[in-house]
Amino acid sequence: MRPTRRRRPPVTPEPEFAGCEIEVLGSGTSVGVPTIGCHCKVCTSDDPRDRRLRPSVAVRFYDEDIRRTVVIDTSPDFRQQALRAKLERVDAVIYTHDHADHIMGLDDIRPFNYGRPDRIPVYASPSTLQSLRRVFPYGFAGEGSHPGGVPRLDARPVNADPINLFGMVFQPVQVDHGPKKILGYRFGRAAYVTDQTGFPAESLAQLQDLDVLFLGALRHLPHPMHSTVGQALELVEMLRPNRAFFTHVCHELSHKETIRQLPSGVSLAYDGLRIEVEG
Numbered sequence: 589m590r591p592t593r594r595r596r597p598p599v600t601p602e603p604e605f606a607g608c609e610i611e612v613l614g615s616g617t618s619v620g621v622p623t624i625g626c627h628c629k630v631c632t633s634d635d636p637r638d639r640r641l642r643p644s645v646a647v648r649f650y651d652e653d654i655r656r657t658v659v660i661d662t663s664p665d666f667r668q669q670a671l672r673a674k675l676e677r678v679d680a681v682i683y684t685h686d687h688a689d690h691i692m693g694l695d696d697i698r699p700f701n702y703g704r705p706d707r708i709p710v711y712a713s714p715s716t717l718q719s720l721r722r723v724f725p726y727g728f729a730g731e732g733s734h735p736g737g738v739p740r741l742d743a744r745p746v747n748a749d750p751i752n753l754f755g756m757v758f759q760p761v762q763v764d765h766g767p768k769k770i771l772g773y774r775f776g777r778a779a780y781v782t783d784q785t786g787f788p789a790e791s792l793a794q795l796q797d798l799d800v801l802f803l804g805a806l807r808h809l810p811h812p813m814h815s816t817v818g819q820a821l822e823l824v825e826m827l828r829p830n831r832a833f834f835t836h837v838c839h840e841l842s843h844k845e846t847i848r849q850l851p852s853g854v855s856l857a858y859d860g861l862r863i864e865v866e867g
């Protein structure tokens with residue numbers, strides 16, 4: 589007689605965070621740097637770190653032996669950013685919010701549909717999905733309704749629950765963007781937050797014990813919809829990540845001069861910056 593084995597209850601464990609690489613596709617504010625028609629010293633600077641496309645990042649990680657790429661936001665510069673970062677695949681797109689500087693490149697996701705039979709999943713809050721469907725209705729329409737030349741997208745609403753993408757868990761985090769409510773995302777020991785002016789109390793708990801934290805820091809002068817460098821530094825003080833990178837930066841901040849004034853562990857992001865996050 590075979591010994592009876594005690595059966596384990598079925599569990600769906602949270603996958604272990606195996607590390608990832610974050611590449612900054614764009615570190616600039618909504619108009620980008622240089623700003624059209626501007627001749628200030630940052631807009632005319634020779635430092636490549638002063639040339640900032642609109643804000644977005646790519647997160648790359650291994651799912652078994654497949655190297656996945658998840659993009660957070662598709663800026664109006666997405667095509668140029670994908671070429672520069674040599675993106676060969678986009679497995680999913682997730683959105684922080686529906687402002688034009690964060691969504692307008694979605695049409696350029698099209699080449700990533702080539703050679704894959706399924707639609708590319710697009711994760712966003714219900715209100716952001718509504719905007720995406722209004723701006724790019726053809727991307728979400730039924731098969732065959734727009735033959736050729738359109739992205740094929742699958743809308744996936746995000747609420748407070750974690751999103752498991754190919755073994756990587758992205759936890760949505762509520763963010764205040766002036767009076768607007770938007771999302772940031774925590775994945776493993778990294779979090780990407782942009783356009784914030786602050787956080788509701790429950791989000792602060794979700795942003796503890798981070799290795800890497802991205803935050804928006806527009807400039808030094810106050811703005812109703814964005815944190816200044818000083819306000820972003822206060823958030824860093826409060827959340828105490830190992831490393832913080834400021835993004836969504838306007839032409840009032842020179843990269844070289846600004847990083848000199850930042851405390852250790854805090855830096856300005858720049859386009860093309862790659863950060864390894866350990867598992």
Ligand SMILES: [Zn+2]
Pocket residue numbers: 617618643687689690783836
């Ligand atoms: Zn923005």
Ligand SMILES: [Zn+2]
Pocket residue numbers: 685687765783
């Ligand atoms: Zn915004």
